[in-house]
Structure formats: structure tokens, C-alpha cells
Amino acid sequence: MYYELYIDILFLVNFMMDYILLLLIKKILKCTATLGNISLGALTGALLTCLVVALPIPWPLLKILLFHGVVNILMLKIALRLKWDKKLWKALFLLYITSFLLGGILEHVRQYVEIGSLFFVLAVGCYYISSGIWKILDLIFKTGQCRCDVELYVNGRCVTVPALIDTGNTLRDQLTGKPVNIIESQTAEELFGKEIPEGIRYISYHTIGRKNAVMPVAVLDSLRIAGENEKWVDKPMIGISEEKISSDGEYRMIINPDT
Template structure:
């Protein structure tokens, strides 16, 4: 038996579906990945779909391992910029859960559009009724397409503005503890109002990987209470000797800053690893 595969259609359909799934996971799991990275991850999944379509005789083990393990993990890494094994498994689980839910919704919708379904009458009206010589479905498509384009353009402009402001807030920070220093990227966080409750000292935040490299063993840990949308708890914080902040030609030093340790990366895209409070006193 000879099969004719329209590889462009296979790629386009799977690309669209993978992009929807990755967008849902990105929003639900709060990865804040950029659209370009989501498209890259979706394209990777679409390429694998084309491979399985072109080679239908592929052994079941290879197909299953590629579909349910390797490709899902690669999509998560490419789309969300994550590296830790635990986080990759979490993202892959989210991808497959979103795929199952969206697949079920599409199956229900397709059944209702078929003869005898609840939406059959609506589909017939969209195809047969005409306004100004064009089917109602065409007008609906034009209206929805225009609305989607306007919404997408507004989101793109807003994202561009946010990216511009975020880049302006990026800085170069050098942390020093004893005779050891570490230089990395930081962000001047105007929304950070975290303070140590007893002394009122402002609390900066650094990713755990940075702190473990700078000072794997420390004394005098302070626990700082925090409250966020995701809940509340305590952050372990240590006092460093100094932090040197360089931004747009200016340079200042924070003496004996209190730095809390974040277990998760502060930026999924890896743009920065330290959050600097703009309210701290420079010297």
C-alpha cells in the first residue's frame, strides 16, 4: 500500500498544536518564556511529527521513546530554557497533561460538528447563509482574525516595551565574600520591598547556584519572611562583604548587604541571577 504524505500540512498542523500546548504550559507554570522560544520548541515537535509520518515503519520502541521522552524533554528545554532534571520532568508532565486536555476538547467539538451533533445547525448556517454575497463563516473568520491580530499586535508592542524597560534595569554585579568574588548579571528590581523584620535592612535576592559557588559554607544565617502570590514562607539570607553594581556607566557599592537565597532560577531565560533592591543605600 502506498501512502501520500503532505509533509507541509503535517508540519503546519503539528506546529500549531504544539505552540498552543506550549503557550498554555508557559502561562500555567509561569515560565515567562518569550514567543520566539515557544515557536522554537513547537517547531522541534513538528519536525519529529514529520519524521514519524515519513517513516511509518519505525520500531515502536523508537517511536515511543522519541515521542514520550526525548522530544518532550527537548521541547521543554528549548521553549522554557530550563536545565534542571526535576524541572524538565515537571515541564514534560505539563506538556502531556495540556495535550490530553486540549485533545479531549477538540474531540468533543468535532463530534458536535458532525451530523447529529449540537453544532451541526450552526455549521450549516456558517456555510450556507450569506451576507453581502459571502458566507457567514467567512465574515466570522475575518472578524475573529482581525480581533486576534489586534490583540496580538497590542501584546507584541507591550512585550517590546517591557523588554526595553527590563534591559534598562539589567546591570553587572560583583559579589564579594572574604577573598572570593563572583561576577554575574543582575536586575534592579523596583518592585522588591523585602526587608529583614528586626533591623529593617533591605534584602537582595540571588539564585542558589550563585551563592553556593561564592560561599558554599557560611555562618550567621538569617531567615526572612516573605509573602507572594504563590504563598508565604521563610528565605535563608546571609550577609556578604559587598556587592558592586555597574549599570549604564554608573557604579556603586553596597556594603554588608543582606542577600536571600532563591531555590529556583530568578530568570527562566537566564538573563539575570541576582535581584538588587533599588531602595538600598549606595556608598
């Protein structure tokens, strides 16, 4: 018994599926990767998959290791510009979860599609279904948020505030490209007193209901994110919000996940 495999079809199907999966992971992790990065990552994944399939490797276990230990990791690093840290392994875990989810949806609806060419249209539709499912899960379980205490240091002062690490905060300084964290004006007064922070300037931002707004930004000496995964950050950028960050005061700062 043997199977006839068309390498061009294998490449096209893998490229399309990898592209959709990478888009989903980019959306979940709030990565800054461009569509060009996603395309390059999907291209890498599809080419390496075809190469591993075509090579006469006599050991099935070695092929499995190449697929899961080399192809997938390289594809994620190229597409999402990830470093060798926890975010890469989280992305790898999400790759398998989203593959399972997308594969289940495709398997369920494929029985209603008789024309093979419609498979590609169907796959795109499944992307939006999977994206919607993940968004619902994110709202239920708050997977994109984590609370912690943060110590802010400037000019010999230290202020400790409850903070929220929110993957939805993708604010960056347009001049330097550095991530911007956000504190309330009351916290800024505790840090700087009535003095105007040195080097303060303004960046543009937008939120739901507010477009083309501006926010003052200052640079602190350092900050420490307390907790199990303690982290020190030198010269962090801090945006000062005139509005309350949390209506109930549960947290007074929003941490950019790229900080």
C-alpha cells in the first residue's frame, strides 16, 4: 500500500494553514509582527515541512523531532520575532492548541464541502470562527491579564502600586519604539511631587471613544515588577493618564507586556 503525494499541493496547504495559525497566535499574544513576518514564517514552515517529508529519513522518530523541535520553533521565531524566552514556549503551546481547534472545526464542516477548491475559502472562515472562540475564552478566563505589585523609582523616591499586566496594552513611544506603561496622575504626583518631570514630552494614542489623543510621558530611573517572576527594568517609559485606570482602585498602573 502506498500514497501518491503532490509536493506542490502539500506546500500550498501547509503555507495556508501555517499562515492562519500564525495570525491566530499573533492576535492572542498581541505580537507586533507584521503580515510580512507572518508570510515569511509560514513560507519557512511550509518549505521545511516539504523538505522533511521528501528526505529519505529511515527513522520516524527523527522526523517527528524535526517537525516539532525544529520546523515549528523556527517558524514561530521568524514569524513572531520571538526571543528564546517563555513567550516562545507559550507560542509553541498555543500553536498546538490552535491547530487542534482549527483542525476540529475544519473536520466538522469539511463533510459539507464537495468541491476541493472551496477548502481554502473554508479555512479562512474557520480562522474567524477560531478567533471568535478564543476571544470568548479570553473574556471568560482573562488569559491576557495578570495582576502584580510594581515599585517605581525616580530621584530617590519609591512608590509601590498595584498593577495590571495587560496584553492589550501595545502603546509604544513613536520616537524610540520603547514600550510605554501607564500610571494615574495621582501616582505621578506621589513620584514627582509638584515638579515637572525632566525630559517630559507627549505621544499620541487612541482608545475606544478617543482618537488622536495625547499623553505626557516621562522616563523613570527604574521599576521592579514584584512576584514569582521578579523583573527589574532600567529607564522605563511611563505615560501619565488623567483618567482613573481602574474604577474600583484595584490597580493603578497598566504594564506593557513588552516591558
